[in-house]
Amino acid sequence: MARNKEGLILLVDVGPSMHSVLPEIQKVCSLLIQKKLVYSKYDEVGVVVFGTEDTKNDLTKEIGGYEHVTVLQPIKVVDGDLVDVMQQLPRGTVPGDFMDAIVVGMDMLIKKYQETIKGKKRICLITNAMYPIKDPYEGTKEDQVYTIAEQMAAHGMKIDCIVYKGNQKQDTHDSIIKENDMLLSIFSKKTKAKAVHVESSTSLLGALRTRNIAPVTIYRGDLELSSTFKIKVWVYKKTSEEKFPTLKKYSDKAPATDKFATHEIKVDYEYKSVQDPSKVVPPEQRIKGYRYGPQVIPISSAELEAVKFRPEKSVKLLGFTNASNIMRHYYMKDVNIFIADPGNKKAIVAVSALARAMKEMNKVAILRCVWRQGQTNVVIGVLTPNVSENDNIADSFYFNVLPFAEDVREFQFPSFSNLPASVQPNTEQQEAADKLVMMLDLAPAGKEEALRPDFTPNPVLERFYHHLELKSKHPDAAVPPLDATLKRITEPDPEVISQNKLVIDEFRRHFDLKENPKLKKSTRRLLRDRTSGSFGGEVVKNEGQPTDLVTSTSTVKVETIGDLTPVPDFEAMISRRDSPEWVSKAIFGMKNKVFDLVENSYEGDTYPKALECLIALRRGCVIEQEPKQFNNFLHHIYRFCQEKDLSSFCEFLASKDITLITKTEAEDSEIAEGDARSLFVKREPNSSK
């Protein structure tokens, strides 16, 4: 385990220009430490910040210089304190010199490990590289960087540079930035280095590799172009899903005094005859059965072994074909990468020639692969060229698995052109759509492509580790909300939306959406009948009104609350003054809406919408001075949720701070200021259990 431990130095620029993104940096760095705590707890990490007022490092003591570089944490095995350190990075006051910091980091690594853990020493630099580095005492800056890079290579260190380029207004620094970029690029020429430039805080979160997975080849051997011409290749996984951690089941049976209790739960399987459940069949007495018509044919594993299809290990070329013959949606699995055997120069050239020719001709290769000896299936896939843009990185291929004839289900769908004219977009609608597709652009020219998969972190994992850390401090900590940076992944960027407000509004105007009137509303009516009884006289009167009026959001006068825009409908209705009935109608309709949403929710997916409605309802009730309507309803829904096992909604409301309407807000209310939360306080002991 410890054999593969990594020594990592985090170099973080905390100079004034970095302050805006330091929260993200803190987040991503603590995530890195947290993942190490979970997956590789023997790794060692040191933290250096630069751009600080103070100076604290060994080199300055020993030889002087290296000001404003502070060793926040000498190299040590990862632990919880390190997470805290990362979460409280100091805010610096002076422009930092990243080159000084690199030297300090190298010095720490060399002193700590000398010649050991070769190839596992890594420096990770996060800076915006906006300030010039100091001129060296002799030679040029370039010479200095070359020397440092060579040293790094000699000691087997890697360096990852993440250069943040967000919102830089000072154009004057252009030349400096260029120079710094050039200097940093020297590293990638001389040593194992990687420099990435990111422009948004979201991609900053994704730019740092928070988990180190040692890549393993899934195949080493020949790529057979023909029986006589073979190229030595290695195959790795290029993408592989990082799964949500598998949590163990917790048992609370062990006595609290037992310090060594594992709290684990073992799962035990027992096999019983279907006809006679009292008869237990030992696992080794089981035999696999496969269906043949209505019957099941038992086949023992020995028999199956004996007749199994067993192709020879090999990777063979079937031929080349036009790239357009392989549609993108046929890619079946995660992606592999074929690289030439790194020790074999001629193989590298051969792969390079093929890749470049394929790219030039827009061709792809079809392969038949058997990765391992003894594998019981073959894989047909497509090889696409990946021509390297970097001189010191070899050309390679991506490999995607293609489906077999049996894997494709030939379902038929109607042609769009055969659909009735009513669903065909007209010219204006098509134009509006064109505009939307053009303008809602995530990859504008001259700017960073937003949400590039390579720089987009998984918000779920991010949130899990964040919660894990919170829970390690307070076991009852609530699930943290997604912060704004991560919301950029799950929701459209408000900036993009506001920039394109006109286009979106136009699009909305051109298309008309409405609920299908023919849709059976049986479920909804049921709910209405059930709830109306408990609402008292005034509401029941409204029951006489047709409740299943067709929702028409486009008409001026809103008469019911629809599914699509309940809140605006409600607001429109409640403010109608042509009849006093509208207020109660609106309130009534909204109550039903909330019920609908809560009851029809699937794992709470409609809760936020229900909350929106509830908030609107509360606001409306305050404005119309109808506090009882709301307060009674809130009580009612609370009871309803408890009966229906939907208490998660109550918890959700509690977490969103929905309170009863108090006397201060509406004269008629009987709820005093202090009691507004009473409903949810009662619940606390329940939910926390």
Place this chain on the structure above:
Amino acid sequence: MKKVTKNLKERIGLLFPDGCKLLGFLVVAGKSVNSALNKNEPEFMIFVLLVPLQMLSGILGASNTMRITEDALYEGAINKISETRSKPFDIPPLNSFHQNPLRQNPSPQLLHCRFSKSCLMDMDPDDVFRDEEDDPENDFYQERQASKELLVYLVDASPKMFNITCPGEDQKNESHFHVAVSCIAQFIKVQIINRPYDEIAICFFNTREKKNLQDLNGVYVLNVAEREHLDNLTAQFIREFDGVEESFNKLIGSEYGIVSGSRDNSLYNALWVAQALLRKGSAKTADKRILLLTNEDDPFGNIKGVTKLDMTRTTLQRAKDAQDLGISIELLPLSRPNEEFNVSLFYADLIGLDGDDLAQFMPLAGERFEDMKKQLRKRMFKKRKVRRITFMIASGLSIELNTYALIRPTVPGTITWLDSVTNLPIKAERSFICADTGALVQEPPKRFQSYKNEEIKFSTEELAEIKRVSTGNLRLLGFKPLSCLKDYHNLRPSTFVFPSDEEVMGSTCIFIALHRSMIRLKRFAVAFYGSSTRPQLVGLVAQEEIVVAGGQIEPPGMHMIYLPYSEDIRLIEELHSETTGNMPSANDDQIQKATALMKRVDLRDFSVCQFANPALQSHYAVVQALALDEDEMPEINDETLPDEEGMARPGIAKALEEFKVSVYGENYDEENENTAHGKANAASRKRKVASEDALNKCAYYDWPKLADDGKLKDLTVQELKYYVTAHKLPVAGKKEALISRILTHMGK
């Protein structure tokens, strides 16, 4: 092989109780499989069995190996091959969810059996291929046009069928009866795998013996015990049918049933029996067909006068009655070598064929037969949506989409675990046991993660809440040019989305408008798909409809591509970057040689999924062989092997050689090249040194003596390992394991 099939009696002894028939597979008729027998076109269709026997003989033997064009000269030949290869598509489309005016007869051969996971005792841990999104709860929305097929084969067994022969395999003449029977035999063997819920009956007419419920003369319904006349296919029935030819004369006998002087009309009787059999089941849920195989184009030819007229009239009336009941009658006529089957003599009337159809029918029949014999064992899936999702385009503007799984890896079928002693199904029961106290616990409500030497507990609700990062089902984030979608941006099979106006009217219109814009502007949409299992970014790639020869190859709609996160992408390229200089790359000459090679080794019109999965086909073949007690395991033709012959063609060989010389140089020795760069082989060299070392050290010990004195346990593990390494035994395991391994090796 004998051993494998020995205990077959017990195997087949296993019949499920009736209730079990319904659980299990979702099966649907697909066009590629039963197109030949499909009634998705003019109601009555005729097929002529012109095809010589050898073509029928190999359902799977059909040569489907990959061919490569050498150059333009071969283009014609290649196109022909690829034409047959892409066959699954060349067939008029089947059923569609929305009634398509172009398609008059959406095939209703869909089953509406629920896929009930809970009923299946499937604990296979390797079962990773299941559709992740298959959610039985969604069956609620299933389209209810599903149905199965009820099919009666009417095989003419008149002496004429035996007397007339056509050249078959090995240039031997074979009787029409043989052709018909072997064709059906092969067909039902595929059918039992593809669509096990179809119900089949096989009747012979013009027989000496009679066996039918109506006790009519000249009609013999073949069956086995415990099976209704019209029922699901079973192994016994298929075996019985396989043997029918041998025992035919003894058991059934051939005798032409329409002779002058007798009022018997065997064709009439046969139709009557078939119609009676097909009374079972409702016409709404089942597709009922009669398939008539005969070589007699004029059944009443030897009758004269009024009797003939009368017989013709009653027979036609009988057929019409059947058709009025929703039964379609199809004809598979067999032609004599020198004389074509004359449809217009009698059968055109029987099945209601007139001018145009009559003329078109010849080429069609040939094509259909190609399909029939090349049938692939492929489980058919019913078209059903995986789930309905809302696609939020902007706030307050959401449309409704249905998702479909068009491409999913097919697995050999559900495993039913059985008790090997009784061959009865077993079920697994799971129990949770506390590791500390050994107490039985209920499904634990909390999970934990070890972190900082503590156990951090999470409730299932909290975990669900963590994963709930998005409210909307599918939320549009923006658009990007297609070039931003890289080849490595893939994790799972894509999901197809198609709009629906069922709940929100106007969805389809918006969808079509976006679809057109995206295709025209070559852009794809990036959206966030907030599924509860793995919320993730997806790319929506618009796909235009592609129709070839009247068949829909690609349906119009969008494909949802699951994009990886940065955590899921590995930086392999940089792993072996060169630090001392530039990486070697190909020069222009080498690229040009590669280009030349590519031009020659070109798979024109390659289509994805033209290969059958050899592992799956072999599995089906094994199950069939065991079920039917076949003596030999059928050979599976591995279509995925490269075309060695094509590669050896002079043009290609020359191009290959030129490219090889240009990158490798003359007299290149791959092995030498490899060892010269020892870097890669460091590990293996180390291993070699270690084993030599062990061999030396091993010699110091007197192993047999140590073993005899029981002193092995006094040695260290390191010392024990000298022995196992030197003798190339596995080195893993604890000390006891090593000792016992050494003892076993020494034979003690």
